[in-house]
Every structure is written in structure tokens, then in C-alpha cells.
Amino acid sequence: MVDVAFTALYPWSLPPDKPRTDRAAARSERDLYAAHFRHARIARLPADCPPWALGQDLGWVVRSPVTATLTPLSDTDVAVPEDEDVRAVSRRAGGGQMWRRGPDWIAVPDQGGSWLRRYDFRNSSGQWEAMFLPNGQGTVEWHLGVAVRLPQPYFLMVLPLDPPLPGLHVPVGIIGAKTVNTMTDISIAIHPTHPVAVRREQPVARLVLLHPDTLRATSTTTPLTAAPPAPASSPPDPAGPAAPVAAPNTTILDAS
Template sequence: MADIEFTALYPWSLLPDKPCVDRVAARAERDLYAAQFRHVRVTRLPQDCPPWVMGHTLGWTVRSPVSCTMTPLKDTDVGVPDGEEVRAVSLRAGGGQMWRHGTDWISVAGGQWMRLYDFRNGAGEWEAMFLPNGQGSAEWRLGVAVTVAEPYFVLVLPLDPPLHGLEVPVGVLRAKTVNAMTGGGGISIAVRPTRPVEVRRGQPVARLLLLHPDTVRATASDIPCPAS
């Protein structure tokens, strides 16, 4: 049996937890209606449906480690040629913050909230919890190290139903990639705020699932995979 291990890297870190279904409370409400009311009934409980229960208890819930208000990001990918100043290019791109991404830069307008949550790492230096990811999204570093056995994968999913105003793009991470995120900000997820959205510390924001490699490689025998 494959295991997954979560380790808190900082005092503010919140470990993902296993979702649960309260069958006792749901059945108590059903029985109360049947015993005390003339007409109202609960004819079928989702909590008594094994596929529903399995779907809602699969994986782990990712919770926000901070309370914050996120606003939509307007970003532009830019280059800064030799001899030009970063500030001058920033002004041409609309005056947003400039974040280095490899050899190029991302100019971000409306992302002032991202710099409010810089945290002190193990070396005593400040690191960013949120990093611009392009196309209106940010990389959210959760302060949690995740250890997964090879050759499994970790699947990042949005909530069901999704958190209104905050998109979480689906992503699949290899065990090697996940296990390497043991320092700094730990594992990260991508988020895209589509409107001002307030997230409270401890509030669920996404889900993690452990995937067997056969799940990633599986194909339908009668449906060819399009060439990439």
C-alpha cells in the first residue's frame, strides 16, 4: 500500500487532512422527519450511497495557511534586454511589479496583496508565499513538505463545489518533483482569483489525490490519443 507523508515546515503551516462524511448526523435528520412530521421525508441520503461517500472522502483537503483577500492579477510577460532598466520596462508594461522568471520577467498589476505574506525561512531570510505564475495565476507555497513513494503521482484538484472566485487549475506532480519540495515553501498549488475573494486561515481551498502510475498511463482501447 502506498503512503503519503505531510510535514509542517513552519509554525503557520496547516497539514492537509482527510475529508470525512458525517453519516450519523444525516441519518438522525432523516429519522427525525419520519418520526415527527406528516409529509416531509428524506427518501435517499447521499451519505448512504457508497460511490458518493468514496468520492467525497478520497484524498486530502488543502487548507489556507493564512487569512487573505486575493484580487485578480493582470500580468504581462516581458523581456529586459541588456542595457535597459527593469523600472523603465515596468512602466512600459503598465507600471506593475516586476518578477523575474528564468531569463525573462512577469509584470504584474493588481498583485500588491502577494507581497504581504513573505515569510521567514529556516535560514532567517524572507521568501514569498505567492509568486506570479502567468495568465492571471499565482503559485501558492503552502509551507508543507510532502513525501510520496516512487513512482506515484500527486493530483491537485479544485474543491467540489469550487470556491467561488478562486480557480484552482488541475495539476499532476511526479513523486520526484513533490519530494524535492522539502525546503523553502514546500509544496505549492496554482490559484487564479477571478474576483476579490476573501480566504480565511483553515478554509479548504483544494484537494490532493495520490495517483497510481497506471492511472496516468491508462488509455481507452477504442479511442486513440491525439498526437501532442
């Protein structure tokens, strides 16, 4: 069995947790209705559907470590030549924050982007570090304060919730074990599309373990070589159309 290790790095960190479908509670409610109510029923219990239950229990749930209101960013990618002042370029870009990402910079207006610096935290070296970093095109890198140890040769996939959190788009991303194991703490990409309030411990995304074969898998498609023969036509039945045939375990009631 593969073991993925999550380690909280700070007192505020919330390591991802394994979801579990409470089948007993769901069945208890179904049985309660059947025993005590005349008409109320739960005819189809999702917890008794293996595909649904397996999907709900897949991977790990990522929870927000803070209570925050995330708003869309109107950021701009800019270059700062060596002979120019960063603050001067910031003013030309509309003012606000300047974040260095690689060789270039991302300018973020203070209006709408002030929440980025509100959750700076003291890291293990005693320095202030940003939890949220603009990543360009309205996206943000969200550091979770959790170290992950992933065995080779697996991958970790970041998925949005199902259903997704309204106003918070989580782009799908896949990270290899080599990269995951060298990261100080894991981060996910988010893209606020309109103001969204999240609470501490609220689910925001999901992590799923991937085997390399998932990425290398190919498919074979066999086209239909010849059209099937058309069914022979038959004269109309003087008794009228045939009654519909019910699927197994299904009753069709004509209330006309």
C-alpha cells in the same frame, strides 16, 4: 498501504487533512424526521450512496493558511535585456512589481496585485520569502509551507473543490514523486477570476494520489457494426396507450 507524509514547516502551516463523511450524523437527521414529523423526510441520503461517499472522502483537503482577499491579476510577460534597467522596463510595462520567473520577468501593476507581497514569510534560512508568486496569464503559485514525501512511483494530482470556490479557479495539475520530494514545500496554482475572500483553514483545493497506471491506461472502443433491427410495428391498441411501468421500488401516482 501507501503512506503520504505531510510535514508542517512553519507555525502557520496547515498540512492537508483527510476528509471523512459523517454518515452517523446524516442518518440521525433522517431518522429524526421520520420519528417526529408528519411530512418532512430525507428520502435519499447522499451518505448512503457509496459513489458519492467515496468521492467525498477521496484524497486530502488543502486549506488556506491565511485569511486573505485574492483579486485578479493583470500581469504582463516581459524581457529585460542585460543593458537595460529593470525599473525602466517596469515603467514601460505600466509600473508596479517585477517578478523574475526563469530567464524572463512578469510585470504586475500595484493596483490589483498588492496582496502578492502582503504574506511574505520568514523561511527556515531567516530570509523573507513570498507565499504568492505570479505565474503568468493571471495565475499565481501559492506556497503552503508544507513539505510532502511521496513514495515512488506515485503522482499527486491537484484538483479544484466540488463545487469550486466561486471566484477562485484551481487548475488541475499532476506532480510526480521525484519532483514532489525535491520541493522545499508544496505549492498549488490558483487563478482568481474576481475578488474572493478566503479565511484561514477554509478549504481551497484537493490532493489525490495517482498510480502510474492511471496515466498509462489505454482504452479500446468497439463500434457498432450493424444497426439493430427496427421493432415490428403493431396496430394501435383500441384501449389506448399502456400505463407507464414503474421501476423497482418506485410508485407512480396519477393525480389527474
